[in-house]
Amino acid sequence: SYVLTQPPSVSAAPGQTARFTCEGNSIGSLNVNWYQHRPGQAPVLVVYDDTARPSGIPVRFSASSSGDTATLTISRVEVGDEADYYCQVRDRSGYDPDWVFGGGTKLTVV
Amino acid sequence: QVHLQESGPGLLKPSETLSLTCDVSGYSVASGYYWGWIRQPPGKGLEWIGSIFPGLSTYHNASLKNRLSISVDTSKNQVSLRLTSVTATDTALYYCASRTTLVNGGSFDFWGRGTLVIVSS
Numbered sequence: 001s002y003v004l005t006q007p008p009s010v011s012a013a014p015g016q017t018a019r020f021t022c023e024g025n026s027i028g029s030l031n032v033n034w035y036q037h038r039p040g041q042a043p044v045l046v047v048y049d050d051t052a053r054p055s056g057i058p059v060r061f062s063a064s065s066s067g068d069t070a071t072l073t074i075s076r077v078e079v080g081d082e083a084d085y086y087c088q089v090r091d092r093s094g095y096d097p098d099w100v101f102g103g104g105t106k107l108t109v110v
Numbered sequence: 111q112v113h114l115q116e117s118g119p120g121l122l123k124p125s126e127t128l129s130l131t132c133d134v135s136g137y138s139v140a141s142g143y144y145w146g147w148i149r150q151p152p153g154k155g156l157e158w159i160g161s162i163f164p165g166l167s168t169y170h171n172a173s174l175k176n177r178l179s180i181s182v183d184t185s186k187n188q189v190s191l192r193l194t195s196v197t198a199t200d201t202a203l204y205y206c207a208s209r210t211t212l213v214n215g216g217s218f219d220f221w222g223r224g225t226l227v228i229v230s231s
Contacts, residue, residue, distance in 0.1 A: 001172065031214045032215065033216070033217035041223065042114075042205070042221040043205070043207075043221045044221070045218065045219055048213055048217040049213055054219065088156075088217065089215065090215060090216025096169050097169055097216070098169070098172075101156040101157065104155040104156065
């Protein structure tokens with residue numbers, strides 16, 4: 001089965017840039033989605049299909065994907081961005097498609 | 111605005127059957143592209159459980175396949191999950207999620223806030 005690997009934690013100061021990586025075999029050939037998850041709240045889709053932002057998501061959130069690595073970038077980090085961030089793909093390589101999540105990266109705003 | 115609200119028993123004993131429902135408002139379950147269940151065990155990340163394309167097909171996480179069924183009830187506008195023979199490893203926060211517009215990459219655009227399920231004797 002397909003595996004997505006994310007570092008457990010990232011830290012950034014307010015106003016700085018935070019980058020989250022998501023590694024998977026030829027992930028650049030898949031569409032990557034990213035979610036923000038604050039404790040006790042519903043996860044929020046922040047990027048879909050590699051680079052698209054849903055309505056209401058600030059332009060500070062951007063993403064890219066190539067080769068074996070996808071990256072979510074948050075520019076001008078705010079205290080309210082502190083959350084867990086998950087990457088996700090739909091792997092269609094098997095008999096049935098699987099939705100796969102990475103292990104998540106915790107953003108600490110210091 | 112699409113709103114999803116999960117509900118369930120809260121506490122189960124090992125070997126029992128878990129039944130969860132997801133009440134959907136602001137959108138017809140029959141119109142959605144797909145609906146999914148995702149869970150988060152305590153202290154761990156998100157795990158996909160399964161997805162249903164209404165009237166078409168259902169896909170399950172292979173690790174749960176023999177114990178899991180997912181369905182939609184268009185008359186009640188609900189999505190349901192049934193997981194048999196639960197064990198302590200099924201203890202988790204269970205989320206219902208949707209995809210309401212056509213996209214390429216299998217994302218979920220709306221999520222509920224989750225319902226906690228504890229399996230304990």
